[in-house]
Amino acid sequence: MSSETVLDVNAAFYRAIRRADMHAMDALWASGRAVSCTHPSGPGIRGRAAVMESWRLILEDGVALPIVPAEAQAIVTGTTAMVLCHEIIGDMVLMASNAFVLEDGRWRLINHQSAPIPGTVR
Amino acid sequence: MSSETVLDVNAAFYRAIRRADMHAMDALWASGRAVSCTHPSGPGIRGRAAVMESWRLILEDGVALPIVPAEAQAIVTGTTAMVLCHEIIGDMVLMASNAFVLEDGRWRLINHQSAPIPGTVR
Numbered sequence: 001m002s003s004e005t006v007l008d009v010n011a012a013f014y015r016a017i018r019r020a021d022m023h024a025m026d027a028l029w030a031s032g033r034a035v036s037c038t039h040p041s042g043p044g045i046r047g048r049a050a051v052m053e054s055w056r057l058i059l060e061d062g063v064a065l066p067i068v069p070a071e072a073q074a075i076v077t078g079t080t081a082m083v084l085c086h087e088i089i090g091d092m093v094l095m096a097s098n099a100f101v102l103e104d105g106r107w108r109l110i111n112h113q114s115a116p117i118p119g120t121v122r
Numbered sequence: 123m124s125s126e127t128v129l130d131v132n133a134a135f136y137r138a139i140r141r142a143d144m145h146a147m148d149a150l151w152a153s154g155r156a157v158s159c160t161h162p163s164g165p166g167i168r169g170r171a172a173v174m175e176s177w178r179l180i181l182e183d184g185v186a187l188p189i190v191p192a193e194a195q196a197i198v199t200g201t202t203a204m205v206l207c208h209e210i211i212g213d214m215v216l217m218a219s220n221a222f223v224l225e226d227g228r229w230r231l232i233n234h235q236s237a238p239i240p241g242t243v244r
Binding site for chain 1: 238
């Protein structure tokens, strides 16, 4: 069992985006079950291959995304966890729900949705 | 064990909104664990009391919300499920992620986030 908490893994998720590290991103998502993802203002993406392709497009466009999580709170019950957090990108604030499951002793993402919170420009 | 599927419960969630049925809404959320909810363009709401208060404000403003789920797909693994679906409200389309757990044999919500999909006016 890893000593990583789900908040550590949530932080690693945003680090993978900041570093445009597709290898790390891939490893952060559950592999033994279906996953889903809704990027800001986008449709829902279902299935691991499609979700990974969406991240590849985001991370490989060559523009570093200075995204930082804030006020992250975890709700953990057994092998399932939700993390709610803000995502700070420059002067924009988004709200994210990230769902995790424990897979081989490590927290792995099964769903991510984030969307801008209007009127919260910093 | 109820024979309700998680898609049945997802449909019941939107029916509770359409009918402004706060009693049904309350019963649809898990009671044995923390829950969270992010309404469109809102901050993340954490904790059962705060989530229920947010629904009370939405359902008790006297305006019926003609919200209909569409293209709902469930990802079920053991006692956890995600439902992704569109939410059709008039000519607006939103994308929702709804997370459920099996509680006393019934699927109950632990997280809801929805946000508009721009450019998808019907």
